[in-house]
Amino acid sequence: MIDALPPQGVPADQVLAELRGMRAADLPTHGGRLFAYVYDPARAGLDELAMSAYALSAHVNGLDPTAFPSLLATENALVAAAARVLGAGPGTDAPDVVGSVTSGGTESLILAVKTARDAHPEITAPRLVAPSTAHAAFAKAAHYLGVALDLVPVDPETFTPDPAAVAAAITADTVLVACSAPSYAQGVVDPVEQIAAIAAERGVRCHVDACFGGWALPFLRRVGVAVPAFDFGLPGVTSMSVDLHKYAYTPKGVSVLLHRDAGLRRPQYFAFADWPGYTMVNPVISSTRSGGPIAAAFATLRHVGDEGYLELARQTRDAVAGLAKAVSEVDGLRLLAPADFTVVCLTSDDPGLDLFVLADELAARGWHTQPQLPYQGIPASIHLTVTASVLPQVPQFGPALAESAAAARAHGPVELPAELLAMAAHLPPDQLTAEMVAGLADTFGLTGGEPGAAPRMAVVNAVLAAAPPRLRERLLVEFVSLLQRPSW
């Protein structure tokens, strides 16, 4: 075990060598073969620039915007850029837009819900309406903030909600209606125009979660992709979020939350003067905030520029088309949703071709995809978040997919022992113990394996797929808790 606090400090070179050694076991963040977690533009020099900018401002503290004007200036510049990309700012129908930089999509969504909730102190049991495809961060926001979540089911073919069903879900206690542009799982854009109009008619705020692909959509539109209206050009849209650490390709830790005007934003702030220290005034959840991620994002946007993002959108568009074609050429596989924007989501219609086994076979060949569990009539799928770096990999993907599918067929589908299947389907979540999960993790080789050796996950995914959502949650909480132990 590596000791983070050795008796004597370790030389800098050695510490970095140790870190490099540990990083070697991680999935590859560059190279266009990891289809989740990372966003890679594959632009020479961009990482180095972002890291230099990060280092310049790492110790700057956003706690007080008057103490470090560089942070305020760069944050305001990022907000203006995001607003412009999303149809707001001078010369638009949303000229008074304002915003804040947050640490990520989840924080932006928590703050959007908090702002909507606190705008209505008279509503004692506030509610949030969202399609069932909305990102899990809305559920987290609702949970943290004591807001009830009303999920509207989506059509199993289009993965979008019927606007009439959204309208029917709005009550006098609804403080916010949310929708996605695009959703994460299938990468589809909700009918934002209709939903925003309904929300406006009912006098309810409407948040468009453009965290995931919201930066890419406007550039994709400019390179010829048909993108429906989804931004501040729609009068009912009151707030939007867009993660710069996704398709703006900045280092992690940067999202922008925008409101149509300062009045709408006001309840976002938390201020407290009732103690003997400094008066706290925070626009976001953190109080002390490093300037590092903001400086890195500022440098990234300024260096890539509008033209650069157009080119990255072209590359992403072509990569998506190439991957989608490869999927359509493998017998038994099909696209679950149209690959219109930045996601390729595939499924299998062939019982002999188990998607979870396929994902393992792809991983064994160096292609790291994200299996998605079946949910409310939506079948299991494999998700690919596609970024610009994927384009040069496309010619190799088709053969790898065909070979992996053949190997998955030869392997055959996962067959769980009957007692495990029964446990997954029927065990009440509160009866699952840490010991049971430790036993399962051991059986499946998930703990204590060789670092870097990807465990076969198909059996685990099959168990999770057989379990209802509450048990899935419990299983994974116990598993993660098993991993999060101090390394003595």
Ligand SMILES: Cc1ncc(COP(=O)(O)O)c(C=O)c1O
């Ligand atoms: C649509 C959408 N919203 C919100 C989030 C949450 O973002 P983060 O992981 O940065 O908190 C994501 C993340 O993938 C997303 O896809």
